Amino acid sequence: MNLTLSDTEAILEEAARIAREYLAGHADRDEPVVRYLAPDALRRRFALEPPARGRPFEDLLEDVRETLRYSVRSGHPGFSNQLFGGYDVAAIVGEWMTALLNTSMYTYEVAPVFTLMELALIRHMCGFVGWSDGEGVFTPGGSIANLMALLAARNRALPHANVDGLRPDDRLALFLSDEAHYSVTRASSVAGLGTSAAHKVPVDALGRMRPDDLRARIADARSDGLRPFFLSATASTTVAGAFDPLEELAEIAAEHGMWLHVDASYGGGVLLSKEHRELMNGCDRADSITWNPHKMMGVPLACSALLIREKGRLAATNSLHADYLFHDNEAASYDMGDLTLQCGRRVDALKLWLSWQALGDEGHEERIDHLFELADTMREMVVERPAFELIRYPQACNICFRYVPPALRDAEESNDRRHRLGELTVKIRERLREEGRLLTNYAPLDGVPVFRWVASNPRVTRDDLELLLDEIERTGAEF
Amino acid sequence: MNLTLSDTEAILEEAARIAREYLAGHADRDEPVVRYLAPDALRRRFALEPPARGRPFEDLLEDVRETLRYSVRSGHPGFSNQLFGGYDVAAIVGEWMTALLNTSMYTYEVAPVFTLMELALIRHMCGFVGWSDGEGVFTPGGSIANLMALLAARNRALPHANVDGLRPDDRLALFLSDEAHYSVTRASSVAGLGTSAAHKVPVDALGRMRPDDLRARIADARSDGLRPFFLSATASTTVAGAFDPLEELAEIAAEHGMWLHVDASYGGGVLLSKEHRELMNGCDRADSITWNPHKMMGVPLACSALLIREKGRLAATNSLHADYLFHDNEAASYDMGDLTLQCGRRVDALKLWLSWQALGDEGHEERIDHLFELADTMREMVVERPAFELIRYPQACNICFRYVPPALRDAEESNDRRHRLGELTVKIRERLREEGRLLTNYAPLDGVPVFRWVASNPRVTRDDLELLLDEIERTGAEF
Numbered sequence: 012m013n014l015t016l017s018d019t020e021a022i023l024e025e026a027a028r029i030a031r032e033y034l035a036g037h038a039d040r041d042e043p044v045v046r047y048l049a050p051d052a053l054r055r056r057f058a059l060e061p062p063a064r065g066r067p068f069e070d071l072l073e074d075v076r077e078t079l080r081y082s083v084r085s086g087h088p089g090f091s092n093q094l095f096g097g098y099d100v101a102a103i104v105g106e107w108m109t110a111l112l113n114t115s116m117y118t119y120e121v122a123p124v125f126t127l128m129e130l131a132l133i134r135h136m137c138g139f140v141g142w143s144d145g146e147g148v149f150t151p152g153g154s155i156a157n158l159m160a161l162l163a164a165r166n167r168a169l170p171h172a173n174v175d176g177l178r179p180d181d182r183l184a185l186f187l188s189d190e191a192h193y194s195v196t197r198a199s200s201v202a203g204l205g206t207s208a209a210h211k212v213p214v215d216a217l218g219r220m221r222p223d224d225l226r227a228r229i230a231d232a233r234s235d236g237l238r239p240f241f242l243s244a245t246a247s248t249t250v251a252g253a254f255d256p257l258e259e260l261a262e263i264a265a266e267h268g269m270w271l272h273v274d275a276s277y278g279g280g281v282l283l284s285k286e287h288r289e290l291m292n293g294c295d296r297a298d299s300i301t302w303n304p305h306k307m308m309g310v311p312l313a314c315s316a317l318l319i320r321e322k323g324r325l326a327a328t329n330s331l332h333a334d335y336l337f338h339d340n341e342a343a344s345y346d347m348g349d350l351t352l353q354c355g356r357r358v359d360a361l362k363l364w365l366s367w368q369a370l371g372d373e374g375h376e377e378r379i380d381h382l383f384e385l386a387d388t389m390r391e392m393v394v395e396r397p398a399f400e401l402i403r404y405p406q407a408c409n410i411c412f413r414y415v416p417p418a419l420r421d422a423e424e425s426n427d428r429r430h431r432l433g434e435l436t437v438k439i440r441e442r443l444r445e446e447g448r449l450l451t452n453y454a455p456l457d458g459v460p461v462f463r464w465v466a467s468n469p470r471v472t473r474d475d476l477e478l479l480l481d482e483i484e485r486t487g488a489e490f
Numbered sequence: 491m492n493l494t495l496s497d498t499e500a501i502l503e504e505a506a507r508i509a510r511e512y513l514a515g516h517a518d519r520d521e522p523v524v525r526y527l528a529p530d531a532l533r534r535r536f537a538l539e540p541p542a543r544g545r546p547f548e549d550l551l552e553d554v555r556e557t558l559r560y561s562v563r564s565g566h567p568g569f570s571n572q573l574f575g576g577y578d579v580a581a582i583v584g585e586w587m588t589a590l591l592n593t594s595m596y597t598y599e600v601a602p603v604f605t606l607m608e609l610a611l612i613r614h615m616c617g618f619v620g621w622s623d624g625e626g627v628f629t630p631g632g633s634i635a636n637l638m639a640l641l642a643a644r645n646r647a648l649p650h651a652n653v654d655g656l657r658p659d660d661r662l663a664l665f666l667s668d669e670a671h672y673s674v675t676r677a678s679s680v681a682g683l684g685t686s687a688a689h690k691v692p693v694d695a696l697g698r699m700r701p702d703d704l705r706a707r708i709a710d711a712r713s714d715g716l717r718p719f720f721l722s723a724t725a726s727t728t729v730a731g732a733f734d735p736l737e738e739l740a741e742i743a744a745e746h747g748m749w750l751h752v753d754a755s756y757g758g759g760v761l762l763s764k765e766h767r768e769l770m771n772g773c774d775r776a777d778s779i780t781w782n783p784h785k786m787m788g789v790p791l792a793c794s795a796l797l798i799r800e801k802g803r804l805a806a807t808n809s810l811h812a813d814y815l816f817h818d819n820e821a822a823s824y825d826m827g828d829l830t831l832q833c834g835r836r837v838d839a840l841k842l843w844l845s846w847q848a849l850g851d852e853g854h855e856e857r858i859d860h861l862f863e864l865a866d867t868m869r870e871m872v873v874e875r876p877a878f879e880l881i882r883y884p885q886a887c888n889i890c891f892r893y894v895p896p897a898l899r900d901a902e903e904s905n906d907r908r909h910r911l912g913e914l915t916v917k918i919r920e921r922l923r924e925e926g927r928l929l930t931n932y933a934p935l936d937g938v939p940v941f942r943w944v945a946s947n948p949r950v951t952r953d954d955l956e957l958l959l960d961e962i963e964r965t966g967a968e969f
Contacts, residue, residue, distance in 0.1 A: 095594075372541070
């Protein structure tokens with residue numbers, strides 16, 4: 012299939028037209044978030060298997076339209092299913108150009124502009140953390156960033172680990188809260204320590220790691236002959252949106268010579284807000300920070316950075332000096348390939364760079380502040396409406412709540428009541444998901460499912476929030 | 491900065507226009523592959539730091555044009571610097587829509603169409619391997635895929651490793667060739683085994699792992715009390731493009747109960763060619779295969795698959811049953827999030843799906859066969875022209891060669907001569923890189939730099955190859 016240049020032009024023009032029409036649909040509240048089809052039904056809509064013979068482009072563009080039609084509108088105000096949402100035109104243009112320029116981030120020579128952009132972004136982000144120096148690299152997501160932080164800490168604690176591997180007397184222990192993300196525990200398994208080396212610390216009423224319990228766990232680990240080496244704090248937990256007390260944790264990490272990591276996959280964006288950045292107080296004392304601009308900052312997936320306080324640590328952990336790739340020339344010191352677990356690495360810098368140029372620090376600050384305001388509005392509405400119960404007073408942008416049917420509104424708190432409400436939460440949410448007008452999520456908190464709504468799309472209005480609560484209430488009344 | 495819908499439409503339209511103009515430039519042989527600027531000079535062209543205040547879109551689109559102007563044209567026929575090149579319009583449209591639809595591959599409910607597409611692609615790729623069953627998942631690149639394969643093998647060999655970590659008597663050994671990719675050795679470090687657990691096996695005159703030497707290394711490891719558990723074969727080595735003898739390696743792996751992995755990051759595409767797939771004979775006996783469609787198959791970075799013969803192995807290795815994310819509903823068995831090291835995962839399926847629909851198996855086969863023809867042409871030209879020496883007879887699409895100045899053409903082979911030619915290779919290539927008309931690469935082979943040209947862009951013509959050799963010869967004469 013040899014396309015002429017004018018075919019190519021026509022196809023790209025048509026793709027741009029499809030894109031414009033699609034984005035216009037996000038503003039249409041009658042457009043569902045998803046036209047849900049179960050796998051078997053969806054499979055009947057597409058000839059999914061690659062064909063023996065190529066198909067004409069007109070047919071493919073029809074498939075593209077069908078793909079848009081049956082995919083989830085994550086940019087729609089009715090989407091609050093994950094920790095991302097909305098859309099950013101500058102960032103979309105960044106992705107379009109990234110596809111066109113198709114290169115890899117390993118060396119300056121094949122990615123000169125993108126290398127300088129990523130370095131500038133890393134430096135700028137380190138500045139918001141409070142580091143005048145520091146280093147970092149973009150990763151395919153927060154889980155890989157957390158893994159890379161743990162590996163850097165392991166290899167600092169055990170300088171022989173890189174070459175010799177773990178030795179019989181290397182009995183390491185790491186600590187994270189009961190509500191931290193599962194990727195940290197998995198990283199412990201990946202690194203050869205096993206999931207059992209990951210010690211979970213209880214949380215307080217807001218979902219924050221309890222420093223006293225952390226001290227106790229560390230003492231227990233020490234008396235078991237283990238060596239505490241890594242403390243993973245969370246800055247905005249996945250479900251409750253809690254921020255661990257970084258100042259106190261930094262103190263404890265320093266006392267025990269532990270590497271302090273902050274998983275701020277969601278919360279990193281808070282650093283841009285003068286009003287809310289106190290939630291991250293103490294983060295400048297961390298050794299490493301995961302920060303995903305694809306969450307609060309609204310650029311498309313994936314855009315995730317691992318920031319490291321001590322310059323040189325990433326190369327010390329990851330470099331194997333591959334001389335087929337890294338050449339000794341004037342720009343070699345800019346090559347980022349030695350900083351990561353990857354070799355070829357997709358360009359994730361351009362979208363964030365363009366978004367940050369379009370909004371500026373001020374625009375991003377307004378965005379973050381506005382997300383907090385939306386969360387406040389949502390919290391107030393949940394508290395005011397008799398059909399709802401707020402679960403955990405929120406520190407930031409996650410609002411966890413339950414629908415309570417009239418019969419249970421005056422019933423005393425009990426395990427039975429909680430579990431009945433939990434089951435109802437799942438039923439309501441699954442019904443809403445299948446109807447597709449809205450898409451919000453549930454997640455377990457203290458072992459029982461709750462609705463979890465997260466502010467991530469600044470285009471959401473009070474009316475959208477009313478609609479979500481109305482729909483939950485309407486559906487709840489049907490069970 | 492609040493854009494109206496018509497602003498948004500105008501911006502996307504302009505982005506598409508910029509894209510069309512850019513792609514047209516690939517057909518212009520007078521357009522350089524790169525307008526090379528050293529980091530300091532390039533930095534003066536861009537205000538790289540994110541600004542305090544947002545900037546107008548007209549300015550940003552100007553920055554986009556400058557980004558295109560100073561980036562490397564990997565789609566240009568003069569680009570042969572890496573194992574990827576060229577461009578694929580269907581795949582570009584796929585990336586554009588991926589940016590627009592912005593979702594994550596963890597659950598069917600947020601990525602219904604993409605989940606079915608990825609599963610169909612994995613099944614289709616497993617079919618080309620020769621597996622009627624099997625599983626797989628897309629990864630951010632070959633290095634992470636190789637790491638995931640090694641972790642699956644480690645956890646199969648040591649069922650306690652996931653929870654308990656490595657125990658004092660777990661002394662594992664893995665094997666790979668001297669010319670295998672560095673990511674496998676690094677994976678050994680990541681997994682807690684250390685780089686020293688990765689035993690390198692010598693290669694033959696074509697660069698293939700020598701089975702006899704492998705047997706000897708395994709015997710040595712066993713007599714040192716180590717347990718061989720993982721054999722990483724390479725299907726197209728990074729520099730020489732050699733294919734390890736998979737049938738014989740599969741035999742040896744079976745004898746020793748080792749997991750056989752095939753790093754076919756580049757070579758996977760060969761499976762699509764009836765004429766050339768014999769290079770991969772025996773791959774159906776592997777336990778896992780890394781295959782990057784962003785290389786021979788020409789879709790934008792990153793598109794990389796890890797394929798596994800035994801269904802269930804990926805979940806057994808990676809799952810931590812995160813109940814906040816994975817819900818028990820009718821589509822839950824389609825959720826792919828438990829198969830990977832990632833949590834959020836970018837959609838890399840749509841671009842490959844569209845490309846495969848556009849070309850069909852036949853079109854991709856023609857593409858691969860044409861790349862082999864281009865490599866044959868290049869090899870013949872190198873052999874025929876007195877100024878060049880072919881280094882290693884190629885098995886596939888990597889052509890390694892040296893420029894030889896007249897004074898050394900009749901000189902006897904010696905270490906001194908090799909090193910002088912190696913130094914000259916680097917000088918010529920660095921000069922060409924700075925001039926920017928072309929971009930090809932060098933890499934060490936047997937410890938000495940050689941030119942490495944790889945067929946990856948099917949739009950390359952005989953004239954392009956002539957030009958490359960002419961330019962090398964012209965530049966070589968200047969030293």
